Amino acid sequence: MYYKVSNTASRSIIENELGVNFKYPRLHEPNSVINGMDEELIGVITEENPNMVDFAIWGMLPTHYTGEWSTYQQLENTLNTPLEHTYGNTLPFKGLHFKRCLVVVTGYFVSHLHQGELYPYYVHLPNKQPFYMGGIYTTLNDGFLTTSLLIGKGSNGISPKIQNLGEIAPLIVPKEHANNWLENKFQVSDMERLLAYNQQPKFTAYPIAKEFYYRNIKYKSMLDPVFYETLPLSYS
Template sequence: MYYKLSNTASKETLEKSLGRPFKYPQLYNENILINGFEEATIPVVSMNEKDVITPAIWGILPQNYQEDWSIFQNICNTLNTPLESMSTNLWYAKSLINKRCLIPVTGFFTSYLSNGVIHPFYFTRDLGLPFCLAGIYTVLDDGFLSCSIITCNADDIIRRVHNVGQTMPMILDEELHSAWLQEGVEMNEIKEILHTPHNYQIKSYPIARDFYKNNISYQSMLEPVFYDSVPTGLT
């Protein structure tokens, strides 16, 4: 389960990186840690509005859902959506056909178990540049979006510093962004996009174990912290 993200990019950096403006620039804030368990709002680029960056609730909800976000998430956590479940008849699988989105972040986190203790690892690009995760979304009755990150089997690089799970967020290279948002794409083409390895130079390193404490966030939290018997990360 990937329940925390980082987005430390400025509004201007995100707009330049994605080549489009924020629809509601006053709603975007830089965040060292975004906790998905707290009904967080994150920026996305959706098929509905390809030319702007819009806010979305992290944790996808059914199209006509009427109750509170927290009620649904306590029953069915949808911060992440496994790729293998997208070929089922489950309600959210339909979004893969016509409600795909880009989810820009500056980092995500994995966990490494060593000697009975779990240590967090941070994955990011040099200079904290943004990159995009593949996502799906729904449009709620009030017009607001809710979204989920598509996860896939972790590759060999991720597994080196993530031994408590077998998945990773689906990272999309920049040259695949337009294809991911294109309408009328057949399922076989969608699967081809999702199975294309990314070329981003992503690095990782261990960070402070305060990461696991809810509601704790401070400026230096994303800096490396090294431990005995724990990998130093990937560069």
């Protein structure tokens, strides 16, 4: 599962690279590790505002839900959503009115099991420029947005090269397909093909410090590469 992402890009870089503006410019701060388990905000582009970066609570909630975010997540963790759940009747999506969005990030994380220990790797584009993850979202009665990252099976590409605990990969939406994604022009087969995007050689990855796994530890150099004996320093 993908419970942490990164967005280290400045507002100006995001706006220039992706051709969008921020709805609330002062809310954006570069963040090396956004931890979804801590009810954090994450930048999204929605169907209603395809040229605007808004902010959503990571961990999707039903539209009419009025309880605590943490309570719902304990019952039904919605930080990630399997792609097939969006077109089936699997709870919690039966009767749940959600729409598509793009989640703005500069990287995500995968783990590698080696000799009985887990090692975190940071996956990013060569210049750490921003890109889109496919997501879905709801608008609560009070106007807040909540979102979930879409995931699916990816048997090839950079994620499964490193992540040897399973074949789950995030759905990456190329910039050239952003409008089609938001306008619901993709069918199920199209969405499944998008999972192949992170199989392209644009992405690279390297190992980072194991402190990444500690929930309440975050420091400026956390995304710096760390050398571990016998582990590859990088993948591409």
